Amino acid sequence: MVRKIIGLLAAALVLVCCTQPALPVPDEGKEEPGPGPGPGPEPPPQPQEKTVQLTTAFQEDFSAQTSDWLDFIRHSGRPDFRCFPGFPSLSEKGNAILLLRLDPADPAGEGAGVQSRDFVHFGTYAVRMRCPDITAVQSRLTAVAELVLTDDDPVFGLDEIVLGVRLAEPRKVYTGVSRREAGETGDPAYTGDTAEPDLSGFNAGAKFYVYGFDWSAEKIVWWVKATPSAARTILAETTENVPQQPLRMGFRYHSTSGHPALYPYELEIDWMSYQPT
Amino acid sequence: MKFSRYFIVLALLLPAALASAQDPDKRYMPAFTETFDDARPQYFSGGSAPRIFSGVPSLTEEESHVMLLRIQPADPAGAGRGPEIATSKTTHFGTYSARIRVPDVKQVQPNVGAVVGYFTYRFTQGFGLSEIDFEWLIADPTLIYIGTWTSDPANVNNLQRVGRTINLAKGQILYTNYRSYHDGHRNHNFDSADDAALTPRSIAAIPDYDASKRFYVYGFDWYPDRLTWWIQHPETEEKVILWDYTGSTPNFSGIPQPPTTYLLNFWHTNDWSVDTNPRSTEAPKYPYILEVDWMKYEPYDALNIQWREQNNY
Numbered sequence: 004m005v006r007k008i009i010g011l012l013a014a015a016l017v018l019v020c021c022t023q024p025a026l027p028v029p030d031e032g033k034e035e036p037g038p039g040p041g042p043g044p045e046p047p048p049q050p051q052e053k054t055v056q057l058t059t060a061f062q063e064d065f066s067a068q069t070s071d072w073l074d075f076i077r078h079s080g081r082p083d084f085r086c087f088p089g090f091p092s093l094s095e096k097g098n099a100i101l102l103l104r105l106d107p108a109d110p111a112g113e114g115a116g117v118q119s120r121d122f123v124h125f126g127t128y129a130v131r132m133r134c135p136d137i138t139a140v141q142s143r144l145t146a147v148a149e150l151v152l153t154d155d156d157p158v159f160g161l162d163e164i165v166l167g168v169r170l171a172e173p174r175k176v177y178t179g180v181s182r183r184e185a186g187e188t189g190d191p192a193y194t195g196d197t198a199e200p201d202l203s204g205f206n207a208g209a210k211f212y213v214y215g216f217d218w219s220a221e222k223i224v225w226w227v228k229a230t231p232s233a234a235r236t237i238l239a240e241t242t243e244n245v246p247q248q249p250l251r252m253g254f255r256y257h258s259t260s261g262h263p264a265l266y267p268y269e270l271e272i273d274w275m276s277y278q279p280t
Numbered sequence: 281m282k283f284s285r286y287f288i289v290l291a292l293l294l295p296a297a298l299a300s301a302q303d304p305d306k307r308y309m310p311a312f313t314e315t316f317d318d319a320r321p322q323y324f325s326g327g328s329a330p331r332i333f334s335g336v337p338s339l340t341e342e343e344s345h346v347m348l349l350r351i352q353p354a355d356p357a358g359a360g361r362g363p364e365i366a367t368s369k370t371t372h373f374g375t376y377s378a379r380i381r382v383p384d385v386k387q388v389q390p391n392v393g394a395v396v397g398y399f400t401y402r403f404t405q406g407f408g409l410s411e412i413d414f415e416w417l418i419a420d421p422t423l424i425y426i427g428t429w430t431s432d433p434a435n436v437n438n439l440q441r442v443g444r445t446i447n448l449a450k451g452q453i454l455y456t457n458y459r460s461y462h463d464g465h466r467n468h469n470f471d472s473a474d475d476a477a478l479t480p481r482s483i484a485a486i487p488d489y490d491a492s493k494r495f496y497v498y499g500f501d502w503y504p505d506r507l508t509w510w511i512q513h514p515e516t517e518e519k520v521i522l523w524d525y526t527g528s529t530p531n532f533s534g535i536p537q538p539p540t541t542y543l544l545n546f547w548h549t550n551d552w553s554v555d556t557n558p559r560s561t562e563a564p565k566y567p568y569i570l571e572v573d574w575m576k577y578e579p580y581d582a583l584n585i586q587w588r589e590q591n592n593y
Contacts, residue, residue, distance in 0.1 A: 140389055265387040266568075
């Protein structure tokens, strides 16, 4: 609770805007002074950074029905039974969590999740989660649970940093970055890897783990920990295609094309955190 | 003439007397409705996380708070070896009802062997077994199994089952039968002329009935000489009578007499397959979730007091 109040106060105080103003908007209806004959006017300068509101450090423990930093993704048009903040943990007695459920009726790519209300930038990101153990019941399931930073900006294009678990491969973690230039269409270019953590008995469907990454201007380092106080086990590191612009923090839980969920498997998130550098 | 007048007056007063009598015996549950609005149920106990969760939002219905029962893949096979809740005190003749939704596993594990039991059960030394069942084998949630288990008064360890199995989506009574220890628990159909055992003889279908697709209200009215199982029609809310049993078998009646306990459970069976799928005996491969919105008990206090007096209980 104290943590949440401090975070709320900090968020109210530190509404940081980046250095460059937004693109100048032409004054509609007013005729620009005629430049006369000769070449046209210089195009306006492209901004160097997004003009966005950045959030402050937070750790959302999902003990309440609402969040000061995160929005729960709701799908309009039909009752939504995907997202249950403040739910008692199904596996840790006495702990309140965010329960996410797959909806077998969902099309690929659509599912449960959260997204930060404001933007985030260089810093450390973490989530403590437990995936459902589906290997015995639907071993070919194509569904993922992902901690993600993402934004699709009309000027800066799409950038994404991801750390995820395929539910059918709970002994592995995948990491990667995606990039698509502004104005382009189609799937973004993805570079990433899948690793078996060098962590004794690692199984994302068997217990809670802390998953996270450090994002700086120069590199991204992905890691996993057995407990919040344990040492990090490095999963991957990259210095290429490191996004530079602010993004939004989120979590996605959904089926992908192939073999969608046949049951609303429950995923538990104990907390999510962001510590800017 | 005078006798018949007294009889009429008595007949008019008796139901009121039955209704107004308050059972002072502290061994028994009073009338209650358990709404499972709180983390600790008011009237039931039995288990905790990761199997049982009370006072949580329904996972399938807006605005409802429910109790969840999660069967565990590691649970051994057998009745009562999964999550189970029960009243701490006994219950007896009365109306029992509950609003329940069983898990939908038909796509993910069609051959699962798992039973949802909404029932009463108690074996009392000297009086024998008192069990009344509503059961669903979740491999086919269009079927409902109802019945009782009772003891032979001469030897309470010798048991008998009377039962009926219904496909409610089709309005089809699959069978109404009994079996007892007398001949090695072989099934016997009731005599086709036995109205007391076979009422009603037909049941209108509830279109699209599927115990896993929505909550339904189920209940039974238990009297010393009559047992009526019913479901509340989801549209009209009228009681649809599934079985109105006043019968008997060649051995004994089949209507439980002694007090009992009120329960709900969810367990793995490896030897009882649903009638429509003989392969449905697999252990659950995932912790499927059963939801119960509320459970209610309305005792017939006067009948219960009377029974205890007559049976020195």
